[in-house]
Amino acid sequence: MEAKKLPYLLLLPAALFLALFFVYPFLLVAWQAFSNEAGFTLEHFETMLSHWKFPTAFWNTIWLALAVVPIQLAMALFMATLVSRMGKGRDIVLYIWTIPLGISDLAAGIIWLAIFEQSGFLNSMLYGLGIVEQPVMFLGYQSLWVIFIAIMLAEIWRATAIMLVILVAGMGLIPKEYAEAAEVFGASRWQTFRRVTLPLLRPSLQTALILRVILALEVFAVVAALSGTSFPVLMGETYRYQFDLQDGSVAAAIAMVILAVSVVFTLFLLRVLRVPKGAQI
Amino acid sequence: MNTTRPLQYSRRSRWIFWTSVLLLCAWVLLPIYLLVVNTLSSPEAVTQFPKRFVPEMDLTSLEFFASFSGITKAMVNSILVASVTMVLSILIGAPAGYALSRFDFRGKETFRVLILMTRAFPLPLLALPLAVMFIRSGLDDSIFGLALVHTMLAMPFAILITFSLFSGIPIELEEAAWTLGCSRFQAFRKVVLPLILPGIAASAIFAFVISWNEVFAAAVLTIEHRTLPAFLLQSLDVSPMHLKFAGGFVLVLPALIFIFMVRKYLFAMWGIANR
Numbered sequence: 061m062e063a064k065k066l067p068y069l070l071l072l073p074a075a076l077f078l079a080l081f082f083v084y085p086f087l088l089v090a091w092q093a094f095s096n097e098a099g100f101t102l103e104h105f106e107t108m109l110s111h112w113k114f115p116t117a118f119w120n121t122i123w124l125a126l127a128v129v130p131i132q133l134a135m136a137l138f139m140a141t142l143v144s145r146m147g148k149g150r151d152i153v154l155y156i157w158t159i160p161l162g163i164s165d166l167a168a169g170i171i172w173l174a175i176f177e178q179s180g181f182l183n184s185m186l187y188g189l190g191i192v193e194q195p196v197m198f199l200g201y202q203s204l205w206v207i208f209i210a211i212m213l214a215e216i217w218r219a220t221a222i223m224l225v226i227l228v229a230g231m232g233l234i235p236k237e238y239a240e241a242a243e244v245f246g247a248s249r250w251q252t253f254r255r256v257t258l259p260l261l262r263p264s265l266q267t268a269l270i271l272r273v274i275l276a277l278e279v280f281a282v283v284a285a286l287s288g289t290s291f292p293v294l295m296g297e298t299y300r301y302q303f304d305l306q307d308g309s310v311a312a313a314i315a316m317v318i319l320a321v322s323v324v325f326t327l328f329l330l331r332v333l334r335v336p337k338g339a340q341i
Numbered sequence: 342m343n344t345t346r347p348l349q350y351s352r353r354s355r356w357i358f359w360t361s362v363l364l365l366c367a368w369v370l371l372p373i374y375l376l377v378v379n380t381l382s383s384p385e386a387v388t389q390f391p392k393r394f395v396p397e398m399d400l401t402s403l404e405f406f407a408s409f410s411g412i413t414k415a416m417v418n419s420i421l422v423a424s425v426t427m428v429l430s431i432l433i434g435a436p437a438g439y440a441l442s443r444f445d446f447r448g449k450e451t452f453r454v455l456i457l458m459t460r461a462f463p464l465p466l467l468a469l470p471l472a473v474m475f476i477r478s479g480l481d482d483s484i485f486g487l488a489l490v491h492t493m494l495a496m497p498f499a500i501l502i503t504f505s506l507f508s509g510i511p512i513e514l515e516e517a518a519w520t521l522g523c524s525r526f527q528a529f530r531k532v533v534l535p536l537i538l539p540g541i542a543a544s545a546i547f548a549f550v551i552s553w554n555e556v557f558a559a560a561v562l563t564i565e566h567r568t569l570p571a572f573l574l575q576s577l578d579v580s581p582m583h584l585k586f587a588g589g590f591v592l593v594l595p596a597l598i599f600i601f602m603v604r605k606y607l608f609a610m611w612g613i614a615n616r
Contacts, residue, residue, distance in 0.1 A: 066525075067444035071452060074437035074500060081467065081493040082459055088470035142362055149362075155604050156366050159373070162596030164554030166570050170589030171376045177582065181375050184391035195390055217372060229608045270461060278463045281556040281574060285585075288578055295465075295557065302469060302561055315466045326461045 093312035104313040117292035118317070124208070124293070125276035125325075128215045132272060133265075135216070136223035141253065143224075144231050154228070161221040168218035169285025173199075176210045176286065201290035211291065214282045219275060223268040230264025231257070266333040273325045277318055294318050373593065380590040384583040406587035415572035416591070418484060419553060422568055425488035426552035427545045430495040431503075435541060438503025439529075443512065459497045467493060468558035475562065482564050490558045495548035502547070502606065506540040507533070543606040546599050553595060 093104055108114055139157060143150060160168070175181045176198045183195040198206045234257065242252040258265075280295035289296075294314055302311035379387050380403060381396035406412060441449065471490055472481065480486035510533055518528035559571040567575065573588045580588075600607075 063444075064446075067440040067446045067449075070436040070440035073433045074496065075452065077433050077492070077496065078455060078459070081471070081489060082462075085467045085470040085474065086462070088474065089466065092470065092473070138361075139365060142358065142365075145358070146362075151604075153362055153366065155601065156369055158604065158607060159369055159597060159600060161607070162550050162554075162600035163593055164556060164570060164596070166556045166574055167554075167589045167592040167596075170573075170585050171372045171593075174375050174379050174586055174589075175372065179388055179390040179392060181378075181392060181394070184394070187391045217368070225607050232608065274461060274463060278465060278557075280465075281570070284574060284577060295463075298466070298469070299557065299561065302472070308469065308473065311469055315463075315469055318463050318466060322461065322463055 089312045089315055092309055093316045096309070104309040105316075107307075107310050108313045108317075113292045113297060114314075117294050117297045120208075120292060121277060121279065121294045121318075122321070124211060124215070124279060125273060127208075128212055128219075128276055129269065129272055131212075132216055132220045132223055133269065135220050136227050136268065139220075139224050140227040140231055141257075143228055157224055158221045160218045161225065163218060164281070165218060165279070166281035166285060168214050169282040172210055172214035172217070172282075173285055176206075199286060199290075204291060207287045207291045210286050211279070211283055214286065215276065215279065218282070219272065222275075223272055226264050226268040226271070227261065230261050230267075233264075234260045262333050262335050266329060266335070269329050269333070270326050273329065274322050277322055277325070376586060376590055376593065379583070379586040382583075384581065387583040387586065388581075402583040402587045403590075406584055406591065409584060411567075411572060412569075412588075415567050415569045418563075418566050419568040419570070421484050422488045422491060422559075423549045423552040425485060426491040426495055427549045429488060429492040430499040430548040431541060431545050433492070434496045434499025434544075435503045437500045438505075439507050441500070441504045442507035456497050456500055459493075464494050465555070465557035468561040471558075472562055482562070482566055484566055487559055487562050487566075487568070488552070490562065491552035491555055492548075494555065494558075495551045498551070499544050499548055502544040503537070503541065506537045506544075510536055540606060543603040546603050547606075550596055550599050554592070 094100055094102070096103060143154060143157075146153060163171075173180070177183075178195045178197055178199075180198075182198065183192065186192045187195065197203070199210065201207075238256050238260065239252050242256050247255065278295050279293055280299065283291055283293050283296055294317060298311045298314045298318070301307045301314065375394075378392075378394065378396045381398055381400070382393075383397060383399040383401045384405060386393065386397055386399070387402065437452075440446075441453065468490055471486075475481040475483075475486045480489070514532050514536075515528045518532045519525070523531065554570065555568075556570040556574055559568045560574050563571055569588070569592060573580075573585070573592070577585070
């Protein structure tokens with residue numbers, strides 16, 4: 061009797077917490093986005109769409125995610141492969157590579173600001189090498205593509221570690237015998253990687269990509285630190301409506317958009333990288 | 342076994358291997374070094390051009406940061422919020438992790454899926470509806486209210502890591518204690534707890550870092566009681582460069598130490614997320 065109740069008792073606090081601070085708030089934010097005093101309405105979405113900044117913010121966010129995540133995936137795979145071949149020095153290299161895991165997006169933005177600002181390190185280096193005569197204004201609204209690249213670099217720098225950790229953990233689960241067998245049959249390293257490691261790594265790839273895409277769609281403080289307001293993104297618009305314009309309903313509407321895009325990407329990745337039953341390790 | 346190929350390629354491929362490793366290390370470390378250079382230089386040197394690539398070892402920027410009005414309070418708030426988050430997420434998360442690892446019961450799968458689902462949602466957005474909820478319940482602009490939101494971010498991790506920790510301890514150990522006359526609780530306290538305490542500490546530290554770094558919810562939910570990231574974010578367009586860099590440095594420093602402390606557990610934590 062007691063043993064039957066015990067697990068539920070232990071789960072109760074967590075379940076209550078999830079219900080109160082996860083499920084309920086999401087219902088609340090959805091309600092806020094779709095309602096006014098009179099009931100159901102789409103007016104907040106209309107307000108959102110009528111502002112010129114919305115399409116820009118939407119596409120900026122999407123393009124940023126699409127530009128950043130594939131590069132991160134390639135880098136994380138490469139780094140994980142290097143780590144898997146490493147004997148001595150593995151621990152210290154892994155520690156260094158996972159340092160950005162502890163660094164907040166705001167701090168990462170500030171770090172890359174030190175490089176890209178007008179009297180920053182990039183300008184100093186270009187000047188020192190005689191490439192420019194005087195400091196270039198990199199982060200002005202006139203050169204949005206430089207801002208885009210700066211944000212990209214900051215994001216790649218900061219958030220590749222999370223994919224790396226997941227992929228290293230995933231590679232640890234693959235029995236060494238598979239790669240050895242491939243080698244016995246004469247497969248090159250690249251072939252082994254393509255035909256053995258990658259397919260077996262699918263569950264980890266799925267986790268890493270879903271997590272990373274969702275985080276990429278939430279990009280906010282990096283952008284705020286590097287560009288101020290000249291490069292609008294969805295999360296920044298949410299913040300602006302909630303905090304500066306005090307219009308919680310439009311903020312909720314944008315939140316719904318971010319949520320919808322996240323769900324679409326998640327479902328897409330679940331489908332593309334699905335693991336056939338019985339093919340799991 | 343194929344022994345000729347590794348020998349043939351070994352020198353060149355070893356060279357490529359270690360160059361890639363070192364370049365990637367530099368890619369991670371160099372930007373942090375540059376932040377340190379800026380932090381340890383005087384305000385004049387920070388805005389001077391061209392810039393020196395070695396720090397002056399001048400503490401005026403940091404002193405300016407420390408004396409800047411509101412910073413001390415913001416740091417205290419950050420530490421308080423992160424500490425409450427740490428305690429709450431372990432107190433709530435660890436029992437759930439234990440239940441998931443030790444029992445089979447109806448609804449277990451549903452619960453697991455719910456936990457994993459929290460990761461497929463942009464969690465900082467929770468701050469929006471909670472802002473409304475908190476105003477109604479008097480929790481708005483409070484340390485505890487923000488800590489609740491941060492707990493929501495950290496708890497799924499706490500559950501997953503404690504689940505993997507408990508799963509690593511054979512149930513036979515506990516059963517042995519029961520047969521020797523321990524109650525379930527005693528067995529847990531005397532046998533299991535000492536074994537997993539370091540892991541619990543690691544997941545507590547991880548919760549601390551999550552809260553310490555969180556910007557969006559902190560900025561939306563607090564006005565008077567701003568945490569350090571919220572404070573820095575809201576003064577981004579008015580604060581001088583050296584203040585930003587010193588602030589960034591203060592944000593990064595504890596995170597570096599903490600990640601070093603929990604590095605052993607990072608992989609256990611994410612390994613489990615794959616299954």
